[in-house]
Amino acid sequence: MNELIALSAAEAAERVRAGEIDPGELFDAYRQRAAADDLNAFTWVADEAPRDHDYAHTPLGGVPVAVKDLFCTEGVPSQSGSKILEGYRPPYSATVVRNLAEAGAPLLGKTNQDEFAMGSSNENSAFGPVLNPWDRRRVPGGSSGGSAAAVAAGLAPWAIGTDTGGSIRQPAALCGVVGLKPTYGACSRYGMIAFASSLDQAGPFTRNVTDAALLFRHMVGQDRRDSTSLEFPEPIELPRGEDLKGVRLGIPEELVGADAGVDPGVRASFDETLRLAEELGATLEPCQLPHASHALSAYYLIAPAEASANLARFDGVRYGLREDGASDLTTMYSRTREVGFGPEVQRRIMLGTYALSSGYYDAYYGKAQKVRTKIAEDFRGAFERFDFVITPTSPWTAFELGSKTHDPLAMYLNDFCTVPMSLAGIPAISIPSGLSEGLPVGFQLAGPAFSEPRLLAAAYALEQAIGFDGSPARA
Amino acid sequence: MLDRDQVLHVARLARLELSEEEVERMAAELSHVLDHIEKIRELDLEGVAPTSHVIDVVNVLRADEPEPSLPREAVLAAAPEPLMDGFGVPSPGAA
Numbered sequence: 001m002n003e004l005i006a007l008s009a010a011e012a013a014e015r016v017r018a019g020e021i022d023p024g025e026l027f028d029a030y031r032q033r034a035a036a037d038d039l040n041a042f043t044w045v046a047d048e049a050p051r052d053h054d055y056a057h058t059p060l061g062g063v064p065v066a067v068k069d070l071f072c073t074e075g076v077p078s079q080s081g082s083k084i085l086e087g088y089r090p091p092y093s094a095t096v097v098r099n100l101a102e103a104g105a106p107l108l109g110k111t112n113q114d115e116f117a118m119g120s121s122n123e124n125s126a127f128g129p130v131l132n133p134w135d136r137r138r139v140p141g142g143s144s145g146g147s148a149a150a151v152a153a154g155l156a157p158w159a160i161g162t163d164t165g166g167s168i169r170q171p172a173a174l175c176g177v178v179g180l181k182p183t184y185g186a187c188s189r190y191g192m193i194a195f196a197s198s199l200d201q202a203g204p205f206t207r208n209v210t211d212a213a214l215l216f217r218h219m220v221g222q223d224r225r226d227s228t229s230l231e232f233p234e235p236i237e238l239p240r241g242e243d244l245k246g247v248r249l250g251i252p253e254e255l256v257g258a259d260a261g262v263d264p265g266v267r268a269s270f271d272e273t274l275r276l277a278e279e280l281g282a283t284l285e286p287c288q289l290p291h292a293s294h295a296l297s298a299y300y301l302i303a304p305a306e307a308s309a310n311l312a313r314f315d316g317v318r319y320g321l322r323e324d325g326a327s328d329l330t331t332m333y334s335r336t337r338e339v340g341f342g343p344e345v346q347r348r349i350m351l352g353t354y355a356l357s358s359g360y361y362d363a364y365y366g367k368a369q370k371v372r373t374k375i376a377e378d379f380r381g382a383f384e385r386f387d388f389v390i391t392p393t394s395p396w397t398a399f400e401l402g403s404k405t406h407d408p409l410a411m412y413l414n415d416f417c418t419v420p421m422s423l424a425g426i427p428a429i430s431i432p433s434g435l436s437e438g439l440p441v442g443f444q445l446a447g448p449a450f451s452e453p454r455l456l457a458a459a460y461a462l463e464q465a466i467g468f469d470g471s472p473a474r475a
Numbered sequence: 476m477l478d479r480d481q482v483l484h485v486a487r488l489a490r491l492e493l494s495e496e497e498v499e500r501m502a503a504e505l506s507h508v509l510d511h512i513e514k515i516r517e518l519d520l521e522g523v524a525p526t527s528h529v530i531d532v533v534n535v536l537r538a539d540e541p542e543p544s545l546p547r548e549a550v551l552a553a554a555p556e557p558l559m560d561g562f563g564v565p566s567p568g569a570a
Contacts, residue, residue, distance in 0.1 A: 091549035185530050198529065227535040228528070297512040308489060315490070317562050322555035328568025334492035346491055350482070350501055351508060353489040363516065369525030371515055376529060408504055409511055425529030449530055 004029045005474065009157040009211040010238070013061030013104075023055035023062030027106065030064055033155045034109050039131045039140075041150040042109045043069050044077050049106035058104025060218060065105040066156035068147050069113050071097050071202075072191040076107065080193040081115040081143075083126040084340025085320045094191025095223045096160065096202045103218035108156050111146030115342045116311065117167050117195040119143050120414035123405055124344045131401075132175060133473040134439055138398040141171030141414070144205065148175040151205045152440075154474030158215050159205040164195050165299050166394075166418030168203045169430035173393035173442025176432045176470045178206045178459075180216060181418075183449045184425035185230040188223030196306035197228075199299075199422050207470055209431065209460040213238050216452065233450050239460035244280040247458055250287030250386035255417050263396040265436030270392045273433045273443050276465045277390070287386060289378040294371050295420040300412060301355045301368035302423070307345075308352030314340065347408060376424040379448075388447045388458060391417045393430040397439035421446045429459050432468040440470075476506040 004026050007015065015021040027049045034045045046064075049055075055062030067073060070080040072090040079085040097107065114124040122130040122145025130145040132138040133153035140149040144161025148171035151159050161168045163181035172179025180203045187202040194200060204215040217236040223229045251274070256262065262270070274284055316322035316336035323339045326332035341349070355364040382389055395416055404411045421428040421444075428446035435441065445462075447455045482502045486493045493501060547560060556563035 088553055091545050091552070183530065185532070224537060228530075228532070230530070230532065291518075294515050294518065297515045300508065300512055301515075312490075316555060317564055318550075319553040320555075326565055329565050330490070330568070331492070332565050333490040337490055338492040341491075346493075346497075347501065347504060347508075349489050349491065350485055351505055354477070354481075354485045354505065354509075357485060357488060364512075366525060367515055367518075367520060369527070370520040370523040371518065372526040372529070373523050374518075374520070376526065409508055412508075423526075423529070 002029050005033065005154050008207050009063045010214050012157060013063045013214070016061035016063070017056055019056060024049070026062060027064050030108055030156060034066070034150070037155050039133055039149050039153060040128050041111055041130050041146040041153070041155055042066070043079065043112050043127050043146070045109040046107055053104060053106070055104050060100065060104035060214070062104050062106065063157050064108035065100055065215070066108045066111050066147055066150045066159035067097055068144050068161045069110045070117060070162060070193040071160070072193065073097055073107060073110065077110060078193065080117070081113040081125040081127060082340065082345070083321060083342070084314045084336070086126065088320050092191065095188035095225060096219050097191065099221065100218055105218070111144070111150055111159060113146055114143035115345050116193070116307065117143040117162055117164055118307070118344050118348055120166070120170055120411050121404065122146065123401065124342055126342060129401060132398045134176065135398065138400055138439070139174070141174035141394070141398065143167040145171050147205045148172055148177055148179065151177045151207060152470060152473045158211055160202055160219070161205055162192060162200055162202050163422065164199045164303060165422045166415040168205065169418050169428060169442070169444055170394050170414055172205060172430040174398040174440065176440030176468065176473060178209055178212045178429065178431055180204050180212050180429045181421070181427060182216065182220070182452060183427045185228050186232055186450070186452070187219045188221070188226040188229040190223055190225035194310040196303040197310060198306060199303060209456055209463045210238055212429070213456045234453060236453055239457040241457040241461045242464060244277055244282035244458060244461050247282045247388070248386045249277055249282050249284050250382050250389045251284060252289045252292060252389050252391060253286050254289050254292040255391045255420070260416065261395050262392055266392050266394070266396060266441050269434040269436055269441040270443055273462065273466065274390070277462060280461055280465055287382050287389060289375070289382060289420060291371060291374040291378050292420045295375055295423055296412060296416060298368040298371035298375070299415065299419040299423060300351070301364050302372065304348040304352030305355045305365050306352070308349045308356065311345070311349055344408070372423045375420055379424045379426060383448045388445045388455065391444050393417060393442035393444040397436050397441060417444060425449060427452050427455055429455055431459050431463055432470065433466055434468060476509055477502050
């Protein structure tokens with residue numbers, strides 16, 4: 001393997017900044033790997049990096065970034081995994097993509113995803129499923145499956161994705177990489193093709209926690225084009241903490257207990273992580289999130305409801321697909337949407353439209369928004385006693401392609417441990433904890449809003465103690 | 476739980492032209508998912524305020540200053556039917 005590929009992103013950035021590596025060579029090394037991608041992780045790969053940058057004098061040193069398809073990238077296909085946007089090249093770029101480009105991380109390529117980020121296996125992409133580099137018969141998770149697989153396989157030094165109910169954390173866990181879902185509002189959503197606006201957040205996929213902190217540092221910031229974005233309240237330092245002395249970890253019984261359906265191999269790896277945390281000086285105690293077991297139900301009302309409104313814009317008028325031959329406007333809308341949207345997206349639009357429709361609004365959407373309030377209160381209560389809560393990221397490891405596609409509800413259970421944090425708007429990170437039968441297992445740490453610096457520090461200490469080796473997937 | 480007429484009504488609201496087969500499948504799948512979701516209706520949430528925004532923020536205002544829009548040709552470049560500097564569509568026809 002090329003020695004440039006073996007470097008972590010932060011190491012590569014440092015070497016470019018020290019004048020020891022040519023950023024053009026670094027870009028080409030990754031470009032060649034991305035172009036030869038046989039995991040279907042990429043939907044588009046750049047020919048070259050913009051040359052108008054003196055990368056040695058940028059904080060990210062020209063280390064290229066892979067970007068989930070749903071981020072708008074000027075003049076570059078941005079299709080959100082959907083046939084209805086096939087070939088769409090937006091006239092502007094998402095704020096997060098611009099922030100990274102300005103910090104010296106040029107666009108390497110666009111990564112495959114579940115259509116409009118709706119899915120947990122990447123099998124809902126109009127451009128075919130992504131394969132897991134640890135076992136090509138298995139899914140990489142979703143919806144940001146392409147970004148996770150690309151980083152795991154060393155086709156990209158790092159990547160960005162989005163997380164609505166687990167779409168960064170779950171694929172990170174299934175591919176053996178680090179994935180951070182930031183506090184809602186930390187990163188601008190401008191230029192992200194919207195799924196569920198009150199939940200969508202951009203975040204990094206990286207090989208390690210240090211890379212995640214570095215990339216995240218340059219993603220955040222208030223943006224006048226997204227009025228829900230906020231200035232991050234403190235500098236994001238690279239993590240150094242070697243221990244967890246004085247750190248109080250809560251283990252939510254509702255998500256980790258015997259009824260939670262966690263696979264035994266995942267459970268064993270999680271227990272080993274808890275043991276290491278204790279060794280590092282953390283105190284561990286069970287905690288309660290009494291409404292967490294209702295989070296999935298609330299999520300599968302709120303997210304489809306918001307999606308049904310957001311996806312109304314795909315009507316065959318301004319961009320993307322139009323199904324020709326309709327004699328009137330309404331028929332053109334309905335046929336375009338029928339042909340352009342895949343089955344899962346249609347299912348969620350139907351579910352969301354139903355939940356918002358006259359006579360059902362209070363019983364479904366209204367009730368779900370109240371459950372959301374209770375879940376946020378549950379976390380606030382927990383964080384009075386604990387610094388973080390810790391859970392497995394996914395109840396199971398990467399599953400075989402096609403094994404869950406027949407049952408939408410079984411697929412939704414992938415989000416069991418990740419959805420509560422999304423509803424509460426709080427940050428959560430997934431870190432590899434080891435292997436179970438040769439497949440990566442991840443665990444999740446979640447903290448109060450804007451606790452990312454402390455969260456990353458704790459994640460770093462655990463990462464050092466775990467010593468996970470992701471290199472087999474990059475071979 | 477969801478019958479055929481309800482599925483057709485929702486599909487009309489969502490502007491989706493479902494085939495006969497899809498109407499049947501959708502009725503079954505949505506009912507299955509809703510059966511599971513129904514559990515939240517058992518919760519007593521009397522007096523709980525619904526969440527409208529998850530992070531405490533104050534309203535964000537900015538000066539209303541005109542600035543250039545995207546160039547018209549850049550926006551129309553992606554349109555299926557650019558027409559007379561605008562978006563062409565079929566006749567609205569009968570509702």
